[in-house]
Amino acid sequence: DQQVKQNSPSLSVQEGRISILNCDYTNSMFDYFLWYKKYPAEGPTFLISISSIKDKNEDGRFTVFLNKSAKHLSLHIVPSQPGDSAVYFCAASQRSGTYKYIFGTGTRLKVLA
Amino acid sequence: ETGVTQTPRHLVMGMTNKKSLKCEQHLGHNAMYWYKQSAKKPLELMFVYNFKEQTENNSVPSRFSPECPNSSHLFLHLHTLQPEDSALYLCASSQFNGELFFGEGSRLTVL
Numbered sequence: 197d198q199q200v201k202q203n204s205p206s207l208s209v210q211e212g213r214i215s216i217l218n219c220d221y222t223n224s225m226f227d228y229f230l231w232y233k234k235y236p237a238e239g240p241t242f243l244i245s246i247s248s249i250k251d252k253n254e255d256g257r258f259t260v261f262l263n264k265s266a267k268h269l270s271l272h273i274v275p276s277q278p279g280d281s282a283v284y285f286c287a288a289s290q291r292s293g294t295y296k297y298i299f300g301t302g303t304r305l306k307v308l309a
Numbered sequence: 310e311t312g313v314t315q316t317p318r319h320l321v322m323g324m325t326n327k328k329s330l331k332c333e334q335h336l337g338h339n340a341m342y343w344y345k346q347s348a349k350k351p352l353e354l355m356f357v358y359n360f361k362e363q364t365e366n367n368s369v370p371s372r373f374s375p376e377c378p379n380s381s382h383l384f385l386h387l388h389t390l391q392p393e394d395s396a397l398y399l400c401a402s403s404q405f406n407g408e409l410f411f412g413e414g415s416r417l418t419v420l
Contacts, residue, residue, distance in 0.1 A: 239401075
């Protein structure tokens with residue numbers, strides 16, 4: 197059973213507009229969430245994270261929102277740029293020393309110039 | 310040196326071969342991981358090592374054998390693999406409760 201789900205395999209957005217990537221999780225014990233970006237032939241790179249004690253975290257053009265009651269998080273990119281075109285993975289973990297990060301299947305974002 | 314280095318980047322092997330993937334991290338982290346990425350599947354956690362001790366084995370078949378001689382090096386020994394084991398194998402490291410830093414991956418093809 198997949199504990200972290202990204203139901204949209206792909207998303208296309210016009211340059212300058214907002215990109216919204218969504219992620220759902222089923223395990224209520226998760227308390228730390230991360231977003232990663234992956235270009236072809238490279239490993240994933242860390243983008244932004246959020247702890248369950250917060251509902252929003254912002255870093256430049258990237259903002260992550262967490263809705264614990266809905267077990268849902270989203271990544272907003274604004275304004276979107278062509279260089280943002282990549283696969284985005286969300287991940288979740290319990291920060292109780294398990295070192296176990298569970299990833300979603302990814303969403304391929306294409307930003308059109 | 311980049312943070313997490315994986316070698317080789319590409320590997321082609323037959324089902325009867327024995328080969329190894331190597332990972333080295335230069336970040337001073339205490340935990341190291343092997344993940345498998347297959348097409349249209351989530352990144353699958355395979356093994357976790359914390360200070361050289363294995364803390365997670367995610368029901369991985371015994372044809373995959375990890376080795377962690379110290380906190381900076383991690384190996385994945387491969388023997389009698391199947392074609393369905395062809396995938397991108399990603400190594401990562403982290404500090405306690407920190408985010409993962411990934412290597413660029415080793416693309417494995419089993420013929």
